Amino acid sequence: MIEVQHLCKTFRVAKRGAGFGQAVKTLFHREYEEVKALDDVSFSIREGEMVGYIGPNGAGKSSTIKILSGILTPDSGVCRISGKVPWKDRTAHVKDIGVVFGQRTQLWWDVPVMDSYELLKDIYSISNDTYQSNLEELTSLLNLSELLKTPARQLSLGQRMRCEIAASLLHSPKILFLDEPTIGLDAVSKLAVRDFIVKCNEKYHTTVILTTHDMQDIEALTNRIILIGKGKILLDGTLFDIPGVGKGLDQAVADLYRRFRI
Structure with missing residues (x-):
């Protein structure tokens, strides 16, 4: 289903000091720093798997998802999803x-x-039936x-996220990429979203890749984790491959981050 081999992606980031003088200086001489977002990333995911893709901020999670969804082009490496x-x-x-x-x-926003x-x-050419x-x-x-009759700007965050998930599934996709889907949601909305994702996977065998900092989402939804740093x-x-998971998942993951110095 998903084959990723040796993906690399580097971003060139402009740097300057604070203050007006530094801003003027960059008009004539701009300094850059190269940031390696992905460094030889390889993994494979089978059809129907639910995978948690975790790591601290800046680890490379969103860059990976953007490459897998076709938004970004990597500097090198191979990525094939259903042969594409x-x-x-x-x-x-x-x-x-x-x-x-x-x-x-x-x-x-306003409709x-x-x-x-x-x-x-119309965008996805979905048949009427x-x-x-x-x-x-x-x-x-x-x-x-x-x-459904309410403009998006008038929805609460939890209401909007439920509508966002529905929008992503209207065309019956085989793979669902979820990047922080429960961020800012209350407990009731989180449980509703988690329950729906599980039902979607069970009924349609949808492959799910979840990136989140909420370890409860990981524990409730995934049977496999990939840690990137x-x-x-x-x-x-x-989850049982994480040392010390018995004392609490959040603490075990935090200890793992410190162990890998990420």
């Missing part, structure tokens, strides 16, 4: 994936949620009936 190269076969690839970025939206869904239907069937099921499972894969296994 994401950044080369983007039109065909996006029909097989759904992406939810917890801090970004794919809903149009009712239903209008955004209708536009996504498939669209109606998926919409009815998602509306029921995620309790969206009262939200400083652009390198440091651990690929189950």
Whole structure:
């Protein structure tokens, strides 16, 4: 399903000191620093797996997801998803994936949620029968009936995230990328989102890749974790492969970060 081999990605970041003088100086001489976001990253994920992709801020999680979804092109390495190269076969690839970025939206801000869904239907060329069937099921499972006529800007964060997840699944994707999908949600909304993701995986055998700092999400949803730090894969296994997990997952993961100095 997903094969990643030796991915590397480096970003060139402009640097300058604080103050007006330094700002003027950069007009004539700009200094750059190269940041290695991904450094020889390799892994494979089978169809139907639910994988937690974890690591501290700046570890390379979002860069990996953006490459897997075709948004970024790596400097080197191989990535094939269902036989397609994401950044080369983007039109065909996006029909097989759904992406939810917890801090970004794919809903149009000032129009009712239903209008955004209708536009996504046209973008993905979803047939009328498939669209109606998926919409009815998602509306029921995620309790969206009262939200579809509401503009996205008037929704609470929890309401919007439920609508975002539904939007990513309207076209029946085979793979779901979830980047911080429960960020800022209350306990009730978190449980509703987790329960839905599990049902989606069980019913449709959807492959799920979850990146989050919430270890409760990892524990509730995934049976495999991949730990990345400083652009390198440091651990690929189950939760029980984390030393000291018996004393609490959050503490065990924090200790693991310190052990690897990330």
